[in-house]
Amino acid sequence: MKHRFYPHPSPLPGERGQEFWLSSPQGEGLGVRALQQRLLFFTIEIHPMKTWRLIPLMQASGRVQMAIDQWLLDQHCSGNHPPTLRFYTWSPVALSLGYHQHRYPDEWKQLIWQGDPIELVRRPSGGRAVLHQGDLTYAVITSGLSGNRMPAYQTICEFLIAGWRSLNVDLHYGQAGRSYIQNPNCFGTATVADLVMSDGAKLIGSAQLRKGDAILQHGSMRLEPDRELFDRVFGSESLIPTLPFLKGDGLIRALVDALTRSATDCFGVEFETRSLTESEWRTIYTLLN
Numbered sequence: 001m002k003h004r005f006y007p008h009p010s011p012l013p014g015e016r017g018q019e020f021w022l023s024s025p026q027g028e029g030l031g032v033r034a035l036q037q038r039l040l041f042f043t044i045e046i047h048p049m050k051t052w053r054l055i056p057l058m059q060a061s062g063r064v065q066m067a068i069d070q071w072l073l074d075q076h077c078s079g080n081h082p083p084t085l086r087f088y089t090w091s092p093v094a095l096s097l098g099y100h101q102h103r104y105p106d107e108w109k110q111l112i113w114q115g116d117p118i119e120l121v122r123r124p125s126g127g128r129a130v131l132h133q134g135d136l137t138y139a140v141i142t143s144g145l146s147g148n149r150m151p152a153y154q155t156i157c158e159f160l161i162a163g164w165r166s167l168n169v170d171l172h173y174g175q176a177g178r179s180y181i182q183n184p185n186c187f188g189t190a191t192v193a194d195l196v197m198s199d200g201a202k203l204i205g206s207a208q209l210r211k212g213d214a215i216l217q218h219g220s221m222r223l224e225p226d227r228e229l230f231d232r233v234f235g236s237e238s239l240i241p242t243l244p245f246l247k248g249d250g251l252i253r254a255l256v257d258a259l260t261r262s263a264t265d266c267f268g269v270e271f272e273t274r275s276l277t278e279s280e281w282r283t284i285y286t287l288l289n
Contacts, residue, residue, distance in 0.1 A: 004144075011233065031285070052263075054271035055086035056161055062121035062132065067287040069179045069216055070124045077214035083142040085271065090132035092269035094119040095233065098127040098207065113229055125216060127207035131233055134224035138259065142267075143214040148180055153193040156217045159183065160195060160204060163262035164247050167245065171195040171203060185238055201241040224253055 058065075065088050075081035093113050095103060099122060111118035113133070138160070145152045154173075161171050173192040189263050195204040206219030230240070245251065264270065276284070 013095045019180075027239065031244045033155070049268060049270045050245060051272050052267070053081060053082050054260065054273045055084060056273060056275055057087070058088045059091050060088065060121045061092065062090050062096055063288055064284070065090060065137070066096070066121055066123055067284050069139050069141070069218055071280075071284050071287060073209065073211055073214055073216040076141050076143060077211045081141075083269070084140070085103075085260070086139050087252075087259070088137050088139070089135070089252070090114050090119075090137070091252060092119055092122050093131075093133040093229075096121045096123045096130045096132060098122075098129070099124055100126055101128060104129060108233070111233065113226075116125070116192070123207060123218075125207035125209040125218060127205070129234075130220045131225070131230060132220060132228060133226055135220045135222050136255060137218060137220050139216065139218035140263075143212075143218050148172070149194065149208060149210075153208065153217070157193075157195060157204075157206065159259060159263040159266040160219075162266055163255070163259035164195075164203075166262065167259050169203075169243065170198055172198075174202065178268060195240055212220040221255070224248070281282075 005023055021242055039236055072081060072084050095118055109120055140156050155201055164171050174196050194202055196202045204219050204221050206217055209216045224247060225240055260271065
């Protein structure tokens with residue numbers, strides 16, 4: 001049997017590659033009509049989803065958490081670590097300062113809550129002071145984002161907006177201008193990099209650090225802040241978010257699940273869950289000395 005292949009002028013809609021017609025005469029010389037059938041030969045370009053690391057929810061001191069974020073950024077910048085998403089809480093309660101925030105009340109060095117000192121920590125990122133009590137922190141370490149600081153903020157914040165929307169909480173960006181610099185309290189104002197609820201309460205405050213093409217963005221989500229403590233630290237009342245669902249550990253678990261799902265969709269990635277190894281921990285602890 002002889003097969004002759006004739007290129008067909010164009011692929012079918014939605015198909016990629018080269019298409020051919022196959023003419024296969026059967027029973028040649030016996031008066032049997034040749035059967036003609038079309039065979040489609042095409043190539044499919046498969047672009048696998050990029051894999052990010054997801055570090056399981058972790059509770060640790062502020063100094064340790066900041067060392068982890070710094071180490072993840074350094075490793076990703078040097079090409080030794082994939083993009084990463086993680087969530088964490090602070091224990092003991094801590095007050096974190098922006099990297100360039102050098103003016104703050106002296107009493108912040110001696111704060112006490114429920115009999116324990118409040119840890120004063122400096123973040124590697126910018127911004128104002130954040131009280132880490134009753135909150136959940138997210139951190140995204142990635143690279144390749146185009147544009148300057150604000151487009152990068154909005155690209156990353158999309159997963160926060162989508163995740164909270166899946167829990168029936170609508171968020172939008174704040175509108176404060178450069179005057180926020182005069183306020184030592186991150187949650188005292190809401191800039192265009194922050195996310196606020198429909199009633200104006202600031203729910204998420206974020207900050208960034210860039211290193212080469214790599215970027216660290218982390219931020220605090222106020223879930224159940226103690227109003228009395230907040231007012232005592234910052235000396236002024238603030239609009240506290242009121243969330244219409246779970247409390248405590250149930251809220252944190254639901255939120256981590258929702259935000260992980262939204263990050264998968266918004267960033268177009270899949271996650272590989274891996275805890276920090278003993279070797280990684282040893283390296284991170286060297287940063288604390």
